[in-house]
Amino acid sequence: MTPTFNQIQFKFLLIPIISLMLASCGVKRESIVYFQDETASTTSELADFEIRFKPDDLLTIDVSAIDPEAARPFNLPAVSYNASSVDLAQGTLKMQTYLIDNEGNIEFPVIGSIKLGGLSRSEANLYMKNLLKEYIKDPIVNIRLANFNITILGEVNSPGTYSLQNEKVSLTEALGYAGDLTIYGRRDNVFLIREIDGENRYYKFDLTSINVMNSPHFFLTQNDVIYVEPNKAKIRSSNYNQNNVVLISAIATLATITALIFK
Incomplete structure (x- = not known):
């Protein structure tokens, strides 16, 4: 059956309505x-x-010197951990870490409690170096944030x-x-x-x-x-997906009713 003039008019009316709805979801x-x-x-x-250290930070601290034996007591022993769950027999050495407590302190070998909270890495390196000079000649300190x-x-x-x-x-x-x-x-x-x-x-x-x-x-x-x-486009898109489905269904229903009326 040949579409009537009113049917054709209605179909052409739907095109700009749907186009405007889709265009409203665009991004500028x-x-x-x-x-x-x-x-x-x-x-x-x-x-x-520079970041500043604070409570709950985990630090690795490596101390070295011309005489390695002199620096050894100031380094935590490396621990072995499994690099993968596939090869459990092969372990990898990993440096242990120092936890900064709520007061900003760490517990360091030989020296004891040291306050590093609030210091930058360069400040902490210099501070630790000056402390270690009492025990080691020309100490070298390398501090890194592990977490x-x-x-x-x-x-x-x-x-x-x-x-x-x-x-x-x-x-x-x-x-x-x-x-x-x-x-x-x-x-x-x-x-x-x-x-x-x-x-x-x-x-x-x-x-x-x-x-x-x-x-x-x-x-x-x-x-x-x-x-x-x-952005607004995402919000509009979300609203379109959630709410405008009802509107599209209503338009489709209206189109069907109109087609039946003018049949």
Whole structure:
């Protein structure tokens, strides 16, 4: 049967309605481009940043000297652990760690309690070196943070908790570890949650501006949490998937009824 004029009119009416609904879920270029205000004259100096040790940090401390035997009492013995569950017979040596307690102290061989909480790595190295000079000639101290973890949540491609070897990691580097923001992540509203003295502090970043690199919180500290908020397109898309299904069903029903009426 040949469609009537009213049927054809109704079908053509549905096309722009559905198109508008789909277009409302689109993402604008301005919402996904980083550093939009960057110009030839824009400069950004990276801060001379070092993390500071705090309670619950795990530290590896390696002490060496010209005379290895003199330094031996100040090093914890390495422990063996299984590198994989497949080959249980083959073990790998791993340095033991020192736990910083709630008072900021560690228990160190021979010397006893040493306060390292609140110090940067370079400060702690120098402090330990001066203490060890009473026992060792020309000691060399190498301190590393063994549990530098950050957590990245929200609209990124690979959310999760990451254990990092580098102790100087910027916000943008961390997001790179998580596979970058998805197309639905808000570049202008990235949150950082940081614990300071037992309290959570919240900082907001706008990645669409090059000035984000000038923030005093641009470099991360241990146990930082980054949250990327979804943009309006994602919210609209979610609402579309959850609520507008009803609207589409209603339109389809209306189309069927109209077709029957004008049949």
